[in-house]
Amino acid sequence: MTTRMIILNGGSSSGKSGIVRCLQSVLPDPWLAFGVDSFVDALPAKMQDDDAGIVFDADGGVSVGAGFRALEAAWAGGLVAMARAGARIVVDDVFLGGAASQQRWREALGDLPVLWVGVRCESRVAEGREIARGDRTTGMAAQQALKVHEGVTYDVEVDTTRTESLECARAIAARLG
DSSP, rough: OOOOOEEEOOOOOEEHHHHHHHHHHHHSOOOOOEHHHEEEEEEEEOOOOOOBBBEOOOSSOOOEOHHHHHHHHHHHHEEEEEEHHTTTEEEEOOOTTHHHHHHHHHHHTOOOOOEEEEEEEHHHHHHHHHHHHOSTTHHHHHHHHHHTTTTOSSSSSEESSSOOOOHHHHHHHHHHO
């Protein structure tokens, strides 16, 4: 079966969104892009800064509760359903739980073929991007740079520390064949 989903995992400000835009440009077929940031933005206001939802700590830590996990599972299931219906899907995610986060995706995917992509970036570079963006809690990039990759297995890894998004996207596209 042909790969219908590409899942990118990397810490905050690692360059995932830029790679996704470049992938959409270099891949010959149309791919729909969905990011965890959009999912978080879609949460009801009452789940922001709530233990059942998502909490962004002042030091850059992020914690999620049972309500978040339930909606996240529904979101992932919906994306998988779209892929099964024929859409090509690329997902930009942050595996806060490392291997446990990947396992949740594996359960949602079942036998659907996926290309797992690790997006790495040295902490100091991601921190600079975080400051330049101005829309992230300071410290989030540093806390996530290594943590999100713990125990996660990939088909391909890219490093945006010194490699531009377009070059990373081309490396990923080459893995699709």
